[in-house]
Amino acid sequence: MGCYVNRNEFEYWVTEHLRMSGVYWAVAGLAGLDALDQLPSAPLLEFVDKCYDAQIGGYAGNVGHDVHLLYTLSAVQIAAIYDELDRIDADAVAAYVASLQQADGSFVGDKWGEVDTRFSYCALCTLALLGRLDAIDVDAAVAFVASCRNFDGGFGAVPGAESHAGQVFCCVAALAIGGGMAHVDQDLLGWWLAERQVPIGGLNGRPEKLPDVCYSWWILSATSILDRTHWMDAGKLRDYILSCQDWETGGIADRPGDWVDVFHTFFGIAGLALLGCGGLTLIDPVYALPEAVVLRLGLPRLFSVPPPLAINIE
Amino acid sequence: MLHGRLKKKTPAALEAARAAKVAARVKAYRACVAKAMESRQAGSNDEAALETVTRALEMNSDLYSLWNYRREMLMARMADGRAEPADTAAVELAFTARCLRSNPKSYWLWHHRVWVMEMDGYTPDFAEELRLCGLMLDADDRNFHCWNYRRYIAGTAAVPDADELDYTLDRINANFSNYSAWHYRSHLLPRIHGPDFAASDSSFATTEFELVQSAFYTEPDDQSAWLYHRWLLGRSAAPPRLTAVIALPGPAPILALVFSVPVAGVAPTNVTVAPLPPTSPPLRWRPAHSGRLAGGLSPVWLATLDASPATLSVAVNTGPGIAAKDGSPLIDGVAMNAELELPGPATVVLELDAQLAAAAAARSDLLARELAACDELLDLEPDAKWALLTKAFILEALDPASPVLDTLYTCLLDVDPYRAGFYRDALSRRTLDAALADHDSASLSFALPAAGLVALGPRTHALASATALDFSGNPLRCLAGAEAFVSATALDLSSCGLRELGTHLADLPVLASLNLANNALHPDPAVAFAGLAGSPLAASLTALDLSGNDGYDTPAAAVAVAAIFPRLAH
C-alpha cells in the first residue's frame, strides 16, 4: 500500500485529532489485502492504550485529545483485528457507551451533546464487538434510528435530516445489529442506492452530487446487508474505483487524479471485496471488520455478497 | 480524509519554494496547537489561552478537543462573572461564522453554534440565525449541515411550518435540482396537511403536482424531482388481509395462515382455533419467513397442533394486533374464519371483498393524470429514463397486468443499463405474477419451467397450498420466497444455476422430494447445504436428486449428504 500519509504535508497534521480512526483504516485496509504483517502491531496497540481514559471508559482520537464515541469504536475495532480485545476494559467501555444514550434512544457522541445516527452505529457496533449489547436499551436505539427514515427510504443524522449514503450505512448496519430490519424498506432504499451510480461508474452519496470512492463502501455495505448489490453495475463500479488508484503511491483517492489518503484507500479496497473481486479479504459490512475477525468473535453474518466478478485484483 | 484535492505536480524549480511554504505553515500550525494543548494541561483560562485556541481553531475547525477546552473556559468565565452570556455569545457567533466561511462542513463547528444557542442566560436572535443559514445556502444550497441547523433553529424558534415551506419553494424556484429542499417538503407537507394530503383533490395537492411537473419538464434527466414525485404518488400499499387457511397432515398437524402481504403480530390473542383440548397450551405461531431481512414479518404463519380433531374452526381477529410493515392493520375480508377437515391437506381460500377493490380505485384518477404527464414527456423524448420508469411505477399500481409494463422494463434495460439488475428482477417478477394470475387456486400443482425467472419472491405465498412445484431451468439468483411453499411435497429446482441452497427451504414442513439436478452446487456439501442439518427439511426429505453437480457422484459425498439429510433413501 506504500506510504499512506506524508508527514511533510499540512493535511497530515490537520487530521491529527482523528489518528485513532486513521490507524483503524490503515489496519483494516491491510487486513483487506491480507497484508497485516506490513505494520508492526505493538506500537499501534500501545498507541491505542495511550488514548484510553480510564476515568471515563472511552478512547480519544489521539494522545492528549478528548474521549469520543467515534474513536472508542475505532479503538475497539483495532483491538478486535489484532485479537487483543482483552486489552479493553469491556465493563468500563460498556458503561461509558450506555451513559451516552438519551431518553429517546439516541446517542450523543460525548458529554457535549451532539446527537447523530453515526453515534447510534458506533454505540451498537462497539457493544456488539464487546458482547455487551445488554448494557443499553437496544429497542429504544432501534426506534430512534427508525425515526430518522425519510420519504426516499434512506436515513439522515437526526429526525428530519436529509438522506445521505454515509448515514444510510450507519443506520442500516445499526438496525441489522439491533434486529430492526423491519424498519427498512429494502426495495425502496435498495433502488435509491442503485440510483447513486453515475455515468462514470462511481457512486455519489446524494442525488445530483459527484461520485466519491468512500460512497462505494458505504453504499455497498448497505446493499450487501439489503441483498440488493445486484441492482447496480458491479463491473463499472470496480473500474471506477481502480481508476482512482494512484500508480505512484498505490493509494486510492476520492476521484481520479486527486490526492490519495488512507481513508479512501481502505474504503476502495473494502468496496472491491464487496463487489466480489477475488484476491481480497472480505470486510464484513456490518462491523466493518475482516470476515474472519467477525467469525472469531462468534457474531452473526448479516449480509450477502454477489457471485465473484470475472477479474481478480492481485 | 481528503476530498476534491487535485494531485498537481509542482514543477521541480518551484517545488523547493512550495515545500518551504508548506513547512512554514505546518510549523506555525503545530506550534499553535501545541501551545493550546499545553495551556489546557496547565488549566489556563486567560486571554492568551483563549486567543491561542481561537487561532488554532481558525486553522483547523475540526480540533474537537480544543472546542471542548474553549467551552470549558467560557463556562468558567460566565460562572465566575468574568463574562456575560450575551457578550460571550456575540463573540462566539462571530467567530463560528468566520470559521464556517472556510469550513462549512465541519460537524464540530456547527455543533459549537448549537451549544451557543443553548447557553444558560442567553436569548438567541433566531431571525439572525435564519439569515446566516440563508447566506450559507446561497453559497451551497445542498449543504446538509446548514439545512440541519436551519431545521434546528426553526424548531427551537417555533417558526411556522408554512413559512419553512415557502422557503423551500424559493430554493426550488432558484434551482429545481435542489433535492435538499424537496426532501424538506416531504417532512413539512404531511405536518401541515396530514399524511394523505397528496391523495386528496385539494388545491394544494394539485399545486404540488404542478410544481413537480414543471421541475421535471425543465430538467427531465435530473432525478431530484422524480424521486419526490414517486413519493407523492404514494406507495399504494393495500392493507393486509387473510387469503387462505391451510391444514397440513403429519405426525402433528400443522396449521398455516396466509396473508396478502408480510405481517407481524400473529399470536393466540388474534387467532381462535377450536376445538382444542382444554389442556392444550396456547398455539405457538411462527413466521415461515425468518431470515435476517424478514424483520419478524412473514406472509405465511405456522403453528403445530398437539391434537387432531376431525374438523377445525379457525377465526382471525381484525383490528390492532396483526399488521403490515407500514403498521396498517389487517382488514376484514368476506370471511375471516374457516372450517377445515383434518387430517389435511386442506385449504380454505378467502376471496377479496368487492368493496375493497372499489376503495383501491379511488387513487386511480390521480395516477391516470400523472400517467398522462409521463406520456406527454415520452412523446417528446421516447427514451427519457425517468419518464419511462415513473410510468412503470404508476402502471404497477394502476394496471399490474398490463403488457405495457414488459415493454417499459425491456426498454429501460437499454436506456439505463447500470440498473439492469433492477429491471431484470422486475421482469422476472412479472413473469411469475402472470403465471400466478392464470393459476387455479384449487390446483395442487404449479409449473413454470425455463421462464427466465431470476428470483421467486415476493408473492410466492400465492402458492402456499400447492403440493408439487416445478421451477426447473430458471436462472435463480437465490431462493428467497421459497419459505412460503409450506404445502409442497415435491419441488423441482433442477438446472437453476444454484451454487448453494441457503436456508430458505429449511423450515418447509412436508417437503419429501427435492430435485437439484444439474445445478452448480459447491462441491462441499457443508457449504452447499449450510445451516440445514437438524432443520425440519432435513427431517422430512426422503428423495434428493444431485446428479449433474460436480463432485456429488462419489461415495464420500453421498455420506456427507446423508449426514445432513438422514432420511434419504440410498
Ligand SMILES: [Zn+2]
Ligand atoms: Zn470521500
